[in-house]
Amino acid sequence: MAFDPDNYGLRLFVRYLVLCLIALIFIFPLVFMINSSFKPDNQLLADTSSLRAFVPVGDISLNNYFGAFRRAPVGLFVLNSVLVTGATVLLSLLICSLAAFSFAFLRWKGRDVVFSIVIATLIIPFETIAIPLLLLVSKLPWIGLEGLQWGWLNTYRVQIIPWIADGLTIFLFVQYFKGLPGELIEAGRVEGASWWQVYYRIVMPLSGPVLATAAILKFLVMYNQYLWPLIVVQQETYRPVMVGLGYFFQLNVAWGEVMAYLTLITVPVLIFYLFLQRAFIASIASTGVKG
Amino acid sequence: MASKLTLSNRTGWTFALPGFALIFTFIVLPFFFAIGLSLTNQRLLSPNPTQFVGLENYRQLLDFAVVTLEPERNEAGEVVRDEAGEIQYPRLRAITRSDDHPQYRGMREWFRWQSGENVRVVIANDVVFMKALVNTFLFVLVVAPVQGGLALMLALLINQKLRGISVFRTIYFMPVVVSIVVVSLLWRFIYDGQNGLLNSILQGLSFGLFQPVDWLGEPSTALPAIMAMSIWQAVGFHMVIWLAGLQTISPTLYEAAAIEGASKWQTFRYVTWPGLRNTAVLVLVVITIQGFALFAQIDVMTNGGPRDSTQTLVFQAVERGYGKQDISGGSTISVILFAIVLAISLIQRWLTRER
Numbered sequence: 162m163a164f165d166p167d168n169y170g171l172r173l174f175v176r177y178l179v180l181c182l183i184a185l186i187f188i189f190p191l192v193f194m195i196n197s198s199f200k201p202d203n204q205l206l207a208d209t210s211s212l213r214a215f216v217p218v219g220d221i222s223l224n225n226y227f228g229a230f231r232r233a234p235v236g237l238f239v240l241n242s243v244l245v246t247g248a249t250v251l252l253s254l255l256i257c258s259l260a261a262f263s264f265a266f267l268r269w270k271g272r273d274v275v276f277s278i279v280i281a282t283l284i285i286p287f288e289t290i291a292i293p294l295l296l297l298v299s300k301l302p303w304i305g306l307e308g309l310q311w312g313w314l315n316t317y318r319v320q321i322i323p324w325i326a327d328g329l330t331i332f333l334f335v336q337y338f339k340g341l342p343g344e345l346i347e348a349g350r351v352e353g354a355s356w357w358q359v360y361y362r363i364v365m366p367l368s369g370p371v372l373a374t375a376a377i378l379k380f381l382v383m384y385n386q387y388l389w390p391l392i393v394v395q396q397e398t399y400r401p402v403m404v405g406l407g408y409f410f411q412l413n414v415a416w417g418e419v420m421a422y423l424t425l426i427t428v429p430v431l432i433f434y435l436f437l438q439r440a441f442i443a444s445i446a447s448t449g450v451k452g
Numbered sequence: 453m454a455s456k457l458t459l460s461n462r463t464g465w466t467f468a469l470p471g472f473a474l475i476f477t478f479i480v481l482p483f484f485f486a487i488g489l490s491l492t493n494q495r496l497l498s499p500n501p502t503q504f505v506g507l508e509n510y511r512q513l514l515d516f517a518v519v520t521l522e523p524e525r526n527e528a529g530e531v532v533r534d535e536a537g538e539i540q541y542p543r544l545r546a547i548t549r550s551d552d553h554p555q556y557r558g559m560r561e562w563f564r565w566q567s568g569e570n571v572r573v574v575i576a577n578d579v580v581f582m583k584a585l586v587n588t589f590l591f592v593l594v595v596a597p598v599q600g601g602l603a604l605m606l607a608l609l610i611n612q613k614l615r616g617i618s619v620f621r622t623i624y625f626m627p628v629v630v631s632i633v634v635v636s637l638l639w640r641f642i643y644d645g646q647n648g649l650l651n652s653i654l655q656g657l658s659f660g661l662f663q664p665v666d667w668l669g670e671p672s673t674a675l676p677a678i679m680a681m682s683i684w685q686a687v688g689f690h691m692v693i694w695l696a697g698l699q700t701i702s703p704t705l706y707e708a709a710a711i712e713g714a715s716k717w718q719t720f721r722y723v724t725w726p727g728l729r730n731t732a733v734l735v736l737v738v739i740t741i742q743g744f745a746l747f748a749q750i751d752v753m754t755n756g757g758p759r760d761s762t763q764t765l766v767f768q769a770v771e772r773g774y775g776k777q778d779i780s781g782g783s784t785i786s787v788i789l790f791a792i793v794l795a796i797s798l799i800q801r802w803l804t805r806e807r
Contacts, residue, residue, distance in 0.1 A: 176614065183606070184623045187688070190638040191626070193649065210647040260471030269464025275472055282479045284797045288745040288766045289790040292773030292782035293485035294478065296496065326474035356463045385631035387748050388766075392774045403633045423634050434629045438622045441629065445689060446696035 198420040225421035238405035246383040261334030283328040337371035374444035402426045489783040496777035509784040516576035584763035592743035607694035625688035636752035643667035671761035697731030
C-alpha cells in the first residue's frame with residue numbers, strides 16, 4: 162500500500178496543515194485590515210473580490226493615514242484612551258489590592274458581610290446597570306478647581322472612577338494573597354512593621370504575577386470600552402478611540418481612512434500582546450480557576 | 453496570640469473602604485436603582501415629576517395574548533374565499549381596535565399560524581421587545597454550545613506536544629485582544645452583499661455557481677452572521693480556559709489509561725471529560741452571560757435590523773434608556789435581563805454543588 166497510516170512524517174504534516182488552516186481563519190480579517198489601510202478607496206473595494214485583498218499590491222501609500230488625521234482628531238482620541246486606561250489600571254491595582262489585603266490578612270467586624278457583597282457583584286453584568294448608572298452619574302456632585310459642580314457627563318472622571326474597583330480584580334488578589342506564606346506576614350508584624358508597611362514592603366514585592374494579571378484584564382476592558390463612553394461622553398474632547406470611530410461615518414465614508422484608523426488603534430495592542438502573550442494568556446486562564 | 457496579631461478593626465476598614473465604597477456606589481446602588489426606577493416613569497430630563505407606576509412598565513413590555521380569527525362568512529354561512537381559493541379573514545384591527553376587547557387595545561401582531569379553518573394570532577403590547585427577547589435567547593442557545601465545543605476542540609489541538617505549538621496558540625487567541633467594535637467593522641466587509649470577502653470566497657470555491665447573499669441585509673441571515681462572527685472573536689478566550697482545565701488533569705491518569713490500552717476516544721470519554729466537568733459549566737455560564745450582554749456587534753453592524761431580526765435586550769435597553777431618554781423603560785429591560793442571568797448563575801451553583 163502506498164499510503165502508510167503510521168507514517169510519522171505524513172501524520173506530522175497533516176497536523177501542521179490543520180493548525181495552519183485554522184490559523185488562517187483567525188488571522189485573515191486582520192491581514193485584510195492592515196493591507197487595505199495602504200490602498201485608495203476604489204482599489205480597496207475592487208480588491209475584496211479576489212485574494213488581492215490580502216496582499217499590499219497596486220497603488221500603495223500612506224495617504225489614508227494622513228487623511229484619517231485630517232478628518233478626525235485622531236491624536237486626541239488616542240490620548241484620551243491612553244489617559245483613561247492608564248489612570249484606571251493604576252488606581253485599580255492600588256485600591257483593589259488594598260481591599261484584598263484587608264480581606265485576606267486582617268480580621269475586622271463586618272468583613273465577611275462586606276466580602277460577600279463584593280463577590281455577589283460578580284454576577285451583575287455591566288450592561289444591566291448601564292442605564293441607571295447613567296442617571297446616577299448625571300446627578301453626582303464634584304468639587305473641582307471651579308468649585309462645586311453637579312453632573313459627571315462629558316468628563317474623564319466618569320470614564321475612570323466607576324471602573325476602578327470590581328469584584329473580579331479583588332477576588333484575584335485575595336486568591337493570590339491566600340497562597341502567600343503566612344509566616345512572612347507574621348514575621349513582619351512581630352518585628353514591629355505597621356500593616357501599611359507589611360502591605361508595601363512584604364506583600365506587594367511578592368505580587369508580580371497577580372499585578373500583571375489584574376493590569377492586563379483591566380487594560381483590555383478599558384482600552385476597548387464602547388457602550389459606556391458612547392452614552393456618557395457626547396463632546397469629542399473626551400472621546401476614547403472606539404467611540405471616535407463614529408467620526409468616520411458622518412457624511413461620505415472613506416473606507417481607506419477607516420482602515421487606517423482601525424490599524425492605528427489595533428496594531429499597538431497587538432504588538433503589546435505579542436510581546437507579553439504568555440502573561441496575557443495566563444491572565445485569562447486565571448479567571449477560569451474561580452469555578 | 454494569633455487573634456491579637458490579626459484583629460484590627462480600624463486598619464481593616466481603612467484598607468477595604470475605598471474599594472468597597474466604589475463598588476457600592478457604582479455597582480450595588482445602580483442595581484437597586486434599576487429595580488426602583490423600573491417601577492416609575494422616570495425620564496433622563498423631564499419637566500414633570502416622577503410618578504410611581506407599580507408594575508405598569510413590566511406589563512407594557514411583557515403583555516401578550518393569543519386571539520383567534522374566524523373565516524369571514526357570507527349570509528348563507530359559507531366561508532368566503534378569494535379567486536385563488538384562499539380563505540378570507542377579518543383584519544386584526546377588528547379586535548385590537550374594538551370596544552369589545554379593551555384589554556387588547558393597542559396590541560400588534562407578533563406572529564400567526566393556521567389552525568384548521570381558523571388563524572391564531574399572537575398579539576403583543578411591545579412586539580420589538582418580544583423579538584429582542586427571542587433573538588437574545590436564540591443567540592445564546594446557538595453560541596453557547598457551538599463556541600464552547602469549538603473552543604474545546606481547539607484546546608485539545610493546542611494541548612499536543614508539537615514544536616512551535618505556542619505560535620498557533622498565540623494566533624488563535626489574537627482576536628480576543630482586538631476590540632469587538634473593530635472586529636464588527638471588519639466583518640462588515642466580509643459579509644457585504646456586493647463584493648464582500650465571504651461571497652467572493654464562496655463563489656471561488658463553487659466555480660461561480662454560488663449566488664451572492666447580502667448576509668447582514670436579509671432577516672434570515674443577519675443574526676446567524678453575527679453569531680458566527682461573535683464565535684470567531686471569542687472562541688480563543690474559552691480555548692484558554694479549557695486549556696487551564698486540561699492542565700489540571702493528572703498525567704498519571706493518562707499513563708494508567710495508556711497501560712490499560714484505552715483508545716483515544718476512551719481516554720477522552722473516561723479521563724479527560726470527567727476532569728473537565730467544572731470547567732465545562734464555567735465556560736457555558738461565561739458564554740451565556742456574555743451572550744445576554746450582546747450589544748456592540750448590533751450597534752456597529754445592523755442597528756437591530758433588518759426588520760428587527762437582530763434586536764437584542766441590551767440594544768433595546770440602550771435605545772430606550774439613552775436614545776429615547778426613557779430611563780424607566782431601559783431599567784425595566786435591565787431588570788428582566790438580570791433576572792435571567794441570575795437564574796442561570798443559580799443553575800450553575802446547583803450543577804457544580806459539592807456532592
